[in-house]
Amino acid sequence: MKKITFIMIIITIAFSLGISVFSSPLLANTENNPKDARDKYLNIITVNKPQYKMVKKIVKDKHNVEYMFTDEKDINEFKYTREVIQNVSNMDLFIYSGTNFEPWANSFIDELKKGKIGIINLSRGIRLLNYDVNAVSKENPYYFEGLEAYKVALYNVKAAIQDRDPENRDYYEENYKNAVKELDDNIKPYEKKIKSLSDYTFVALNNNFDYLSKDLGLNVIRLDNHEISEFIKLNNLDEKKLVILKDGTEKEAMDLSKYKVVDLWKYDGNMSFDDLILYNIKELTDIIIQNS
Template sequence: MKKITFAMVIITIALSFGMSFFSNPLLANTENNRTESRDKYLNIMIVNKPQYYMVKKIIKEKNNAEYMFTNEKDISEFKYSEDVLNNISNMDLFIYSGTSFEPWSDSLISELKKGSLGIINLARGIKLLNYGHDNDTKENPYYFEGIEEYKIALYNVKAAIQDRDPQNRDYYEENYNEAIKNFDTSIKEYSEKIKSLSEYKFITLNNDFDYLTKSLNLNTIQLDNHELSEFIKINNLDPKKIIIIVDGEKGTKLDLSGYNTIKLWKYYGDMSFDDLILYNIKELSKWAKPNEVVNSSNAK
């Protein structure tokens, strides 16, 4: 019995030495791995799909991004629950417009469990325009139609993600620069056509397109309570040189037969904001004067 016990002790000691011998290098490697920089995997919650496209321009396939809504009506009528609060609270970043576009955002944010959650207001640094609506004046929520406003919002996305994942700061910076370069190149293609629209007066029916028209330096005038024909006479407008901007989604109840009209979109849930801006610019460009044909005599 003693021999068996002694043998077991010898085996136990041998195993202990063996485990120590083989495990020490593993422990050293584990410690080294801890000191090595690792990619941080972020979980990002975004309110709407166009904002999601902005985030994807920065992160591409790195990190996880999810959005809550596509169409504007669902955003406006949203009522959040405890499950929604818990879901967002467990994310690394929550990104929202920061305007009345999400009328529930202030209330929702106040109830979130902040912890390590980063809350990003895309409108930070943007000079918001006033918005006359239902006999009330408030901030105009459609800033993402504006060229410079869009760039600022995209910068806010980039900066927030860099702050949460500084190890990949250069990667996000490169993606941001690439997105801005592509955007600028696309807009530049239509710059001369947009300039040629200076001969037109654009009649707007509300403030929905203010950011876009200001970005493009369009000559605009907003319809007041007068009938359209009377409004044109009062303001000494040439009916042949006016273009009426109509909301592509809501349309208008006005009888616009016989007048030049153009349908633009202030928000389109399945389209990224940069594509929305470019779409509207392309539609406006259709009214541009064709390039003048150079006479052969002048070309000599």
């Protein structure tokens, strides 16, 4: 009897070991669940708030997104420290404009600790325009207020996120398509009025709105060193069909009170780039309403 009991104990132990041997792979599979592998969490930092809003359109609440500045003045006057370099180096992605909009960007990037961080130039693939500043030709940094350039920059955001989190690439692709569609849908009600803008001649006081005016097909003449009244005579322009493009972010010394003036915004730190585009289009097309 004792012998039978001993044998039963041995069988029970062996059976238990067998179960644990065959159970181990199941536990391993549970720990390496494909869903867990997809739950990658990225830390992303942009230079300004509008760029931050671009990234949020692609990632929603899936990743941590931060920004450094709001105001353009703060961006221009920024002096980075070792602490800032260390903090940004610890992020997964650093996103910047890629033009002289951030005059310190190149030297700052050189200081970042390479390896973990991905550096994304939003202007990649954009056909940048040049303009003269104090007789020096420079890249026009305000590409983000142009429709096509903005879409390319948004694509660059999407591609960078997909590269870092390929398991969710379809999710980011869908968000990108929805963001582009939303912008196109918001512009659609203005299309007829945009076509009517071809009846006007626009005199630009600077080149800040070259990207937008090019995309809208506006007839734009850059004001040279002449007074506006003299410039109008020299170019034989019809004042009734003449509109002055003024930068609403800058004070203008000359008197423009006798002309039709449109105040556009080249940048607003609290406004997303797509909202900035829509704002400027609305300001332009209001001319049609005023003259109807």
